[in-house]
Amino acid sequence: MTKADLVNRIAEKTGIEKNDVQAVVELFMKEIKDAMEQGNEVFLRGFGSFIIKKRAQKTGRNISKQETITIPAHNIPAFKPAKVFLEAVKEKVPVS
Structure with missing residues (x-):
């Protein structure tokens, strides 16, 4: 499963726009990355x-x-x- 597949499945199941779902998924990954870069x-x-x-x-x-x-x-x-x-x-x- 790719990130695009994940975004599509979440958008289908929730009825939220794909662009909004993609923004949330991107931000989720960025926050995890930022936390780990800080040693958390x-x-x-x-x-x-x-x-x-x-x-x-x-x-x-x-x-x-x-x-x-x-x-x-x-x-x-x-x-x-x-x-x-x-x-x-x-x-x-x-x-x-």
């Missing part, structure tokens, strides 16, 4: 959490130059689904 995590009860994971410094290899490089410690955004959400997906999505 976002918790949506029953859905999941947008968290910041810390990656330690490590040694890597640049195979094209055959040299060892140091990858500095850094943070990455991650999503952790709520238990209710996780269980619903486990029950309803067929295993392929």
Whole structure:
């Protein structure tokens, strides 16, 4: 599902104009992004959490130059689904 598909489904189910729905979806994503850029995590009860994971410094290899490089410690955004959400997906999505 794309963002456009999401906007279309919400507009159909609520009867709200697509442009208004798109503005809300865009703002929702922007607020989550802004909060995480400031170092805050976002918790949506029953859905999941947008968290910041810390990656330690490590040694890597640049195979094209055959040299060892140091990858500095850094943070990455991650999503952790709520238990209710996780269980619903486990029950309803067929295993392929």
